[in-house]
Amino acid sequence: MVSAARRILDRVPRPEDFTSAVHDERVVARVGVWFGAAIVILFVTGLVSHLHQNPVWWLPFGPEPAWAYRVTQGLHVAAGFACVPLLLAKLYAVYPRLFVRPVVTGWRHGLERASVGLLVAATVFQVVTGVLNVFQLYVFGFGFTRVHYATSWIVFGAVLVHVGVQLPAVVRGLASGGDLSGSGVRGGHAVPRGGTVPQGGADDVGPRGSDEAQTTRRGFLGAVAVATLTLTALTLGQTWRPLRPVALLAPRDPEAGPQGLAVNKTARGAGVVEAATDPGWALELVGPGGAVRLSRDDLLALDQHEAVLPIACVEGWSATARWGGVRVRDLAALAGGRPDDPVHVQSLQARGSYRESDLPGAYVAHEDTLLALRLDGEDLALDHGFPARIIAPNRPGVLQTKWVARLVVGGAA
Amino acid sequence: MNGGEVAGGGVPGWVRVTLVTAGLVVLAFGAWTALTWVPARWWAPWALWLAGGVAVHDGVLAPLIVVLGWVVLGRVRSPRLREVLRGIVLVLGTLALVALVAVWAGAR
Numbered sequence A: 001m002v003s004a005a006r007r008i009l010d011r012v013p014r015p016e017d018f019t020s021a022v023h024d025e026r027v028v029a030r031v032g033v034w035f036g037a038a039i040v041i042l043f044v045t046g047l048v049s050h051l052h053q054n055p056v057w058w059l060p061f062g063p064e065p066a067w068a069y070r071v072t073q074g075l076h077v078a079a080g081f082a083c084v085p086l087l088l089a090k091l092y093a094v095y096p097r098l099f100v101r102p103v104v105t106g107w108r109h110g111l112e113r114a115s116v117g118l119l120v121a122a123t124v125f126q127v128v129t130g131v132l133n134v135f136q137l138y139v140f141g142f143g144f145t146r147v148h149y150a151t152s153w154i155v156f157g158a159v160l161v162h163v164g165v166q167l168p169a170v171v172r173g174l175a176s177g178g179d180l181s182g183s184g185v186r187g188g189h190a191v192p193r194g195g196t197v198p199q200g201g202a203d204d205v206g207p208r209g210s211d212e213a214q215t216t217r218r219g220f221l222g223a224v225a226v227a228t229l230t231l232t233a234l235t236l237g238q239t240w241r242p243l244r245p246v247a248l249l250a251p252r253d254p255e256a257g258p259q260g261l262a263v264n265k266t267a268r269g270a271g272v273v274e275a276a277t278d279p280g281w282a283l284e285l286v287g288p289g290g291a292v293r294l295s296r297d298d299l300l301a302l303d304q305h306e307a308v309l310p311i312a313c314v315e316g317w318s319a320t321a322r323w324g325g326v327r328v329r330d331l332a333a334l335a336g337g338r339p340d341d342p343v344h345v346q347s348l349q350a351r352g353s354y355r356e357s358d359l360p361g362a363y364v365a366h367e368d369t370l371l372a373l374r375l376d377g378e379d380l381a382l383d384h385g386f387p388a389r390i391i392a393p394n395r396p397g398v399l400q401t402k403w404v405a406r407l408v409v410g411g412a413a
Numbered sequence B: 001m002n003g004g005e006v007a008g009g010g011v012p013g014w015v016r017v018t019l020v021t022a023g024l025v026v027l028a029f030g031a032w033t034a035l036t037w038v039p040a041r042w043w044a045p046w047a048l049w050l051a052g053g054v055a056v057h058d059g060v061l062a063p064l065i066v067v068l069g070w071v072v073l074g075r076v077r078s079p080r081l082r083e084v085l086r087g088i089v090l091v092l093g094t095l096a097l098v099a100l101v102a103v104w105a106g107a108r
Ligand code: HEM
Pocket: A039, A042, A043, A045, A046, A047, A049, A050, A051, A053, A076, A077, A079, A080, A081, A083, A123, A126, A127, A128, A129, A130, A131, A133, A134, A144, A145, A146, A148, A149, A151, A152, A153, A155, A156, A314, A315, A316
């Protein structure tokens, strides 16, 4: 048994078997800094999205600036795509460290390796499921948002531990040779290097300390940069119009849909076709002054207002449109509330996590927060929320509730 | 906490201790979030994807790339050509991975 295991272990490569000049502390440190920057952006913008959907009193968001969520979430998904090449490059550069011997030298080394294992698992997970999610491939067997949120804390914590452990190597890697030349320190991943480095063979050729090795490292870093920028350029068009013509790999075309605007959840998918097209539909408006029912014609007879606002999906695409309808603050007043009372919104949808949303008082008070009835001068298409939907500045698309059935003003039951 | 260095690099020890400690606190919050915010019935598929991702990367994707480098780059004599080939594989490989997901999404 033991000897069989030993024989298998002997066949497994050792760090020294990977002789490419890419597996070098300086490469690892540089890619690490880029990847780390992307993770900080992801963590911060992700928290912004989380706090929009799960508000806390000590850090409330307001409706201004109107474009803020569009930018933070567009950045989130862009940084997410950038992580595909960055993560792959980082893992490739440190891959030899997977094979260090002895496998574990003690509890400290064991913990260190475990923390790296957690870091790799969590980042790979986040990138793979994140990309699948923005392509609407919900194939996970779990709900994306909650698991993604919990994993983001694990990613961030594991990164902090990792940077703490590896900081001397990072400093060394960044300091030694801005020119990436020389033989440098290799691998350096917390584990003392064993033995000398054979030259040539394995996954690359050429001596590590030569000009050739420098070219190899330069070339690798350059290629990582090109891959990252190219992928960004080919996907960012889903939120940034100038790049739309080259958005070849973007998950969504924000202008493909009824009335030139993309749709995430269709009326059919939400199971509301019948209720939403019922000519007897009327908005139930509940407030301190009691309850009233307003038909679409009643609503159209009220003061109409137009607002040019982005619809910014949590999945990273966004587009601007001209919405027309009734200001929510006018409706709040009509229900006997104040124009800055919070408003609870309920959809015709019977199920689904996004059938309800809350408009905080600051949003209700904003002149561009509408119960929209029209889009670009036409009646709202069914898939855009006909007969009436919420549209407000600086708000995730999932909270722009469609097919509104009921508005409850100021916490009135 | 001492003000000296922990294992060199010119980095003060307290910086590293702070980073690791902060990381452990954040990880603990992550564990608490996993238990309280993620429904228990999702834990198993979550763990499966966590482990599966590493397994597929370390066991399939990375070896494939290493062997590709060994088989192809090992035969190319010109260092310049080698760098160009490596760059092409890296850039097109990344784009191909995302394109594959796009095709999958389009097929559904
Ligand atoms: C690797 C580090 C990452 C971190 C730390 C991170 C963090 C976060 C956080 C904290 C949220 C908020 C979740 C919530 O609302 O509760 C979020 C949302 C989101 N992230 Fe990430 N993320 C990462 C990577 C990615 C990647 C690679 C993608 C895809 C390309 C992605 C796509 C998304 C999407 C689509 C949402 C919105 C989910 C929703 O509200 O339904 N993330 N992220």
